[in-house]
Amino acid sequence: MSLDISTKAIKPVRLTYDQVARRIGENKAGSRYQEATYDIQPTTNFHYRPLWDPRYEVFDTSRTAIVMQDWYAFHDPRQYYYGTYTMARAKQQEVAEKNFSFVEKRGLLDTAPHIVKQKVRDFLTPLRHVEWGANMNNCFITDTGYGTAITQVTMFNSIDRLGIAQYLTRLCLLVDENETTGIDKAKEDWLSRDIWQELRHVVEDIFVIEDWFETMVAQNIVMDGLIYPLIYDRLAGEMMHEGGSAIVMLTEFMNEWQQETVRWTNALVKVTAQESDANKDLLSQWVAHWSDRITEALKPISAEAFSGDGELFVQEVKQDLLERLSKQGLKV
């Protein structure tokens, strides 16, 4: 008896969802990112306008002055959708947890000089409140923004900010050996110490911006683009030289997070500016306004935090930010 083994290929009728196929073409399998992103948000058949703001539909492109032909032109270079995002963060969190337990086990902070510990209390811990503000702002963008390509990323971003605030809290608790004195003092500082007031003012002003794209620029592009390199790169670097290498280990997540997030914001700026001159002018104007305000707000903090010329560092990070943004096509 002879057996005749043959293979039979069964071709799937469709390779992806219709809305994805309309964008990438038939006969092509969509990536998970594309399938989890393209045209997920409803665009029609809204029966009622939101009671809290009947000027607009539930999802409405006119909530921002930025005009886009296609709100799915934004491509996240990291291709984060729920699955990839959670996997990437889980991996990073494992590393961060290891760092925390290593620092604790070896008592690395016990050997850190007093001045470094005080800097953690004075300049890192109050940033918890900045992170909370960033969480609020990203929630706002997620709420009023248009298109899953943007709103899913800002939702992830807002969760990241809570995580970062928690790392800052744990760092302060570690420094104070689980006493909450440092954390309470930092809140006190945030509310009343001179050097923080201008920054708090900016954070609160960003809360009340109505145009979500401006919130995006002010928070995710300008404020983060200034604070992160200033604090987690330059200040943490200085603290390392003062004997606080543990601090660099425990804030490494923030550094990594910023470098990764910049890839997304760069792409966002580039695509939006390319769309039209009106968009480009608007973005440039927002960047100019907020970068001036935020650098002014950071100067008193920086002057206290750095042993050298703190204000110079602020100018430096501002210069870097503007250069980076002009490479994306902005006139700044």
Place this chain on the structure above:
Amino acid sequence: MMTDNVFLILQDNEDARPIVEAIEQDNQNAKVEYIPGLIRIESPGSLTVHRDSVSELIGRDWDIQELHLNLVSLSGNIDEDDDYIKLAWATK
């Protein structure tokens, strides 16, 4: 004389798709053939998989070694580096 072909066969799955796309981008003469469960990529002379091209397509850093997870078979002499893997027949 005819140029000898090199080939690379990958499993047909989600992970292999961006690799195939990167190969198509970087190797003008590569021919992709879908056989049940597998993807066979044949190219006259040589075939290169660039790390950067795949990384770009999947949105994260891709390690050349990850190729092995979906690799079924290949032919050609291998020149492997951190940034690329190249199949070609060594010239005598």
